[in-house]
Amino acid sequence: MEVLERNKKQIVKARKLTVNPLESEAIYIFREVVAQFEKPVLLFSGGKDSITLVRLAQKAFYPGKIPFPLLHIDTGHNFPETIEFRDRLVKELGVELIVRNVQDSIDQGKVMEETGRYASRNSLQTTTLLDALEEFKFDAAIGGARRDEEKARAKERIFSVRDDFGQWDEKNQRPELFDHLNGKIDLGQNVRVFPISNWTELDVWSYIEKENIEIPSIYFAHKRKTFVRDGMIWSAEDNVVFRDKDELVEERLVRFRTVGDMSCTAAVLSDAITIDKVVAEIRESTISERGARIDDKRSEAAMEKRKQQGYF
Amino acid sequence: MEVLKIATAGSVDDGKSTLIGRILYDTKSLTTDKLEAIETRSKANGFDYLDFSLATDGLVAEREQGITIDVAHIYFSTKRKSYIIADTPGHIEYTRNMVTGASTSQASIILVDARKGVIEQTYRHFFINNLLRVKDVIVAINKMDLVDFSEKKFNAIKVDFEKLIAKSEYKEQHVTFIPVSALQGDNVVDASENTPWYKGQTLLEHLEELDAQDLYEKSEARFPVQTVIRPKQAEFHDFRGYAGKLYGGDLSVGDEVTVLPSLTTSKVKEIFFFDQKFETAGRGSSCTITLEDDVNVSRGDMIVKSSEKPRVEKQLTAKICWMDSKNLIPGTNYLVQSGSSRVLAKIKSISGIIATDFSGEDKEANTLSLNEIGEVQIQLSKPLAVDSYKENKASGSFILIDPQTNNTAGVGFIAP
Numbered sequence: 001m002e003v004l005e006r007n008k009k010q011i012v013k014a015r016k017l018t019v020n021p022l023e024s025e026a027i028y029i030f031r032e033v034v035a036q037f038e039k040p041v042l043l044f045s046g047g048k049d050s051i052t053l054v055r056l057a058q059k060a061f062y063p064g065k066i067p068f069p070l071l072h073i074d075t076g077h078n079f080p081e082t083i084e085f086r087d088r089l090v091k092e093l094g095v096e097l098i099v100r101n102v103q104d105s106i107d108q109g110k111v112m113e114e115t116g117r118y119a120s121r122n123s124l125q126t127t128t129l130l131d132a133l134e135e136f137k138f139d140a141a142i143g144g145a146r147r148d149e150e151k152a153r154a155k156e157r158i159f160s161v162r163d164d165f166g167q168w169d170e171k172n173q174r175p176e177l178f179d180h181l182n183g184k185i186d187l188g189q190n191v192r193v194f195p196i197s198n199w200t201e202l203d204v205w206s207y208i209e210k211e212n213i214e215i216p217s218i219y220f221a222h223k224r225k226t227f228v229r230d231g232m233i234w235s236a237e238d239n240v241v242f243r244d245k246d247e248l249v250e251e252r253l254v255r256f257r258t259v260g261d262m263s264c265t266a267a268v269l270s271d272a273i274t275i276d277k278v279v280a281e282i283r284e285s286t287i288s289e290r291g292a293r294i295d296d297k298r299s300e301a302a303m304e305k306r307k308q309q310g311y312f
Numbered sequence: 313m314e315v316l317k318i319a320t321a322g323s324v325d326d327g328k329s330t331l332i333g334r335i336l337y338d339t340k341s342l343t344t345d346k347l348e349a350i351e352t353r354s355k356a357n358g359f360d361y362l363d364f365s366l367a368t369d370g371l372v373a374e375r376e377q378g379i380t381i382d383v384a385h386i387y388f389s390t391k392r393k394s395y396i397i398a399d400t401p402g403h404i405e406y407t408r409n410m411v412t413g414a415s416t417s418q419a420s421i422i423l424v425d426a427r428k429g430v431i432e433q434t435y436r437h438f439f440i441n442n443l444l445r446v447k448d449v450i451v452a453i454n455k456m457d458l459v460d461f462s463e464k465k466f467n468a469i470k471v472d473f474e475k476l477i478a479k480s481e482y483k484e485q486h487v488t489f490i491p492v493s494a495l496q497g498d499n500v501v502d503a504s505e506n507t508p509w510y511k512g513q514t515l516l517e518h519l520e521e522l523d524a525q526d527l528y529e530k531s532e533a534r535f536p537v538q539t540v541i542r543p544k545q546a547e548f549h550d551f552r553g554y555a556g557k558l559y560g561g562d563l564s565v566g567d568e569v570t571v572l573p574s575l576t577t578s579k580v581k582e583i584f585f586f587d588q589k590f591e592t593a594g595r596g597s598s599c600t601i602t603l604e605d606d607v608n609v610s611r612g613d614m615i616v617k618s619s620e621k622p623r624v625e626k627q628l629t630a631k632i633c634w635m636d637s638k639n640l641i642p643g644t645n646y647l648v649q650s651g652s653s654r655v656l657a658k659i660k661s662i663s664g665i666i667a668t669d670f671s672g673e674d675k676e677a678n679t680l681s682l683n684e685i686g687e688v689q690i691q692l693s694k695p696l697a698v699d700s701y702k703e704n705k706a707s708g709s710f711i712l713i714d715p716q717t718n719n720t721a722g723v724g725f726i727a728p
Contacts, residue, residue: 017590027598031538059586064543147385154384177415184718288343
């Protein structure tokens with residue numbers, strides 16, 4: 001019995017915390033945010049990146065609760081699966097969820113609905129986001145943007161200072177050295193914080209797999225009414241996208257690689273119904289994740305321009 | 313998987329962005345859509361080759377001018393490792409961005425144009441890598457195609473560079489020379505037939521073998537407390553956890569520890585990572601620890617093993633790389649931030665500007681201007697637990713924040 005007890009102790013002794021450098025970095029960043037800012041908020045879209053952020057935040061403050069609310073800028077064109085997932089997650093975690101609607105910004109006459117066959121509410125989000133940050137006096141908005149997503153995002157700092165118009169001054173960013181994150185800002189300014197800056201799409205998926213994190217069902221292959229435009233597969237299930245008569249609706253087996261606004265997120269053909277199959281598919285893919293984001297194709301500098309205006 | 317962080321350095325037009333684009337292309341890390349975008353744009357610009365710098369120069373202003381202004385972080389992976397490359401600018405006015413990229417990197421690639429050889433910017437880049445104690449430096453002698461892949465040229469540049477190494481302070485730094493053509497892909501990922509005289513590894517082969525784990529060279533445990541976790545829930549009613557990241561060493565349950573700067577002592581009771589308890593935390597881990605005694609610990613304090621105490625000082629002597637357009641002058645106040653500690657400080661004096669050409673001819677000066685490096689004496693308003701930069705990169709470095717503009721105005725490396 002004594003021998004057994006000793007063996008058990010040795011087993012416990014061997015339990016050394018080994019490091020996933022990306023996870024450790026993200027947790028460090030979360031803790032800096034909470035320590036350095038008065039009123040942080042986590043921008044939550046219900047997509048895989050913000051879901052990963054939520055798990056990392058949980059880890060950073062355990063056994064305490066996540067010490068800031070989640071903010072969802074709802075374009076009104078979300079996939080219903082995402083909204084259902086969002087509400088369930090928030091309930092489980094017992095965190096506060098704030099929702100602000102792009103529709104309200106439209107109704108207030110602050111932004112104008114786009115027209116035409118490429119009309120999207122994606123860029124309209126910026127105004128609603130900036131208004132929400134001002135309304136609640138949030139001084140740090142944590143987002144799931146990654147530098148590998150897009151070439152303008154590759155230029156982003158982890159603590160990215162925005163002026164009181166929400167603008168990103170890409171040519172005059174603060175140097176960021178070692179782990180010494182400078183969160184000092186003037187009243188009215190805010191900081192966008194990107195804890196998973198250094199993660200790649202595959203890192204996120206591998207993490208979701210390893211941690212067994214639940215994600216909305218649209219990330220997995222399902223049958224969906226779709227049509228093809230410009231070589232991309234668009235969802236035809238909701239009346240969000242104006243469809244030409246010759247754009248035929250067909251049922252296809254698809255999944256989504258990113259979960260943005262329905263009006264600008266294309267699906268990919270896939271039969272991946274489990275997380276390991278999704279990871280395998282991403283590993284083999286020859287198209288980048290943003291290749292399925294229709295609004296990024298508007299011009300070579302689409303993302304940079306949106307970021308200058310306060311997009312996250 | 314291991315993550316190796318690399319920074320590039322080199323003068324304008326030495327081909328840094330092209331080299332990275334080439335690595336991405338040859339390792340098949342560029343997706344079809346990104347490659348198509350590069351093809352379209354290269355054609356539109358009138359090139360008959362693929363301009364790989366378009367893969368990394370992400371800002372409109374960069375593509376307009378064909379230069380890199382700010383650091384871009386580029387990702388790729390092989391079967392062995394994940395890589396993060398900080399593609400940094402070469403222009404002297406963007407030195408601060410180069411330091412930004414190099415500060416978190418374990419390896420650095422310095423590009424030298426084979427036609428021009430070692431020039432002033434090369435001195436500067438090597439000096440910064442030396443000052444930052446970047447463990448592995450790869451000197452990629454680029455544009456070998458423009459010098460007929462001449463072994464003589466390569467060797468002459470190597471000999472010149474070795475003179476710098478002989479004068480450098482960080483003798484343990486490992487420097488490797490590789491002849492490459494980023495544009496054509498010689499010795500970048502695949503070995504070149506054009507350099508039969510070169511028996512070494514290609515750039516990627518070399519990177520694959522570098523040690524990615526060694527972030528902190530000396531292993532004394534440093535645990536700066538970022539925030540105190542007090543859940544106040546029934547289950548964890550009396551829980552008081554100190555959250556932080558462990559820089560260097562190991563920390564185990566039962567270790568006798570000292571809290572700095574107060575010098576209070578206690579023992580490590582538990583180590584948490586999320587909902588699991590561990591016996592030991594290794595360096596680099598972001599964890600939460602509890603102590604046996606109910607001591608007063610708050611953000612900015614540092615927990616260390618009682619047998620491995622750092623210095624606790626109110627005066628610092630440090631090399632400063634100045635990054636602000638407003639000059640550093642004695643008598644002014646700045647905030648010194650090292651990890652989670654931030655204290656008000658006064659610049660007492662400047663000993664001089666350090667020559668970055670290894671000539672040893674330091675200039676006497678009473679100010680430091682943008683991109684200059686100098687030795688500075690600083691008076692702190694409160695004591696700070698520090699190491700020399702040589703001993704621990706995290707507790708041996710700090711940033712200076714201008715309390716009026718909130719800008720990160722400089723970075724300091726604490727003297728031994």
